Amino acid sequence: EPEVTQTPSHQVTQMGQEVILRCVPISNHLYFYWYRQILGQKVEFLVSFYNNEISEKSEIFDDQFSVERPDGSNFTLKIRSTKLEDSAMYFCASKGQEDYGYTFGSGTRLTVV
Amino acid sequence: GNSVTQMEGPVTLSEEAFLTINCTYTATGYPSLFWYVQYPGEGLQLLLKATKADDKGSNKGFEATYRKETTSFHLEKGSVQVSDSAVYFCALSDPWGNNRLAFGKGNQVVVIP
Numbered sequence: 001e002p003e004v005t006q007t008p009s010h011q012v013t014q015m016g017q018e019v020i021l022r023c024v025p026i027s028n029h030l031y032f033y034w035y036r037q038i039l040g041q042k043v044e045f046l047v048s049f050y051n052n053e054i055s056e057k058s059e060i061f062d063d064q065f066s067v068e069r070p071d072g073s074n075f076t077l078k079i080r081s082t083k084l085e086d087s088a089m090y091f092c093a094s095k096g097q098e099d100y101g102y103t104f105g106s107g108t109r110l111t112v113v
Numbered sequence: 114g115n116s117v118t119q120m121e122g123p124v125t126l127s128e129e130a131f132l133t134i135n136c137t138y139t140a141t142g143y144p145s146l147f148w149y150v151q152y153p154g155e156g157l158q159l160l161l162k163a164t165k166a167d168d169k170g171s172n173k174g175f176e177a178t179y180r181k182e183t184t185s186f187h188l189e190k191g192s193v194q195v196s197d198s199a200v201y202f203c204a205l206s207d208p209w210g211n212n213r214l215a216f217g218k219g220n221q222v223v224v225i226p
Binding site for chain 2: 001006031033034042045048091095104105
């Protein structure tokens with residue numbers, strides 16, 4: 001069964017450093033998403049991406065965040081200067097044309113120290 | 114805005130017991146409703162869904178009915194197994210917002226042999 005792959009599974013970084021979280025969505029999907037879950041809190045929407053541009057972003061997704069689909073297969077989330085409060089599990093998801101069918105990756109646990 | 118509320122706290126129960134996890138929602142319009150499950154070390158997996166009032170979603174012995182009058186989508190299973198131990202998330206899809214998902218906090222379910 002097709003799956004969404006995220007790497008790395010766990011990343012530790014120092015405050016102020018840049019991190020890039022990587023995702024390989026399902027190949028024929030058209031909509032791509034990033035969500036995050038701070039420990040003990042809800043899974044929160046960050047950004048959606050369609051047709052090579054951001055289609056929607058939440059208030060969490062400020063200037064420190066950016067997304068890119070550089071080569072037609074990878075979908076990356078960059079955090080320019082990490083803060084302690086960016087520590088969370090980050091989930092990538094992709095979706096086809098049908099009404100349902102979100103497929104999530106296993107997540108990247110980001111720890112900012 | 115759209116939101117999902119799940120009952121507080123983990124759920125611990127014995128094998129073959131009846132499971133209910135409550136979920137209520139607030140939304141404008143007519144969202145689709147979902148239950149996702151996260152097994153240890155894995156990503157979010159779609160368990161079941163319902164797209165309109167009175168629809169019943171079902172999968173792997175789990176059921177949930179879209180109740181517009183009570184704005185609820187409670188998850189039930191008649192006889193749980195140890196393998197059902199996981200975190201369960203209720204979610205809704207915003208038809209006006211690029212189909213972004215709004216999640217509840219999730220409930221840890223622990224089934225004891």
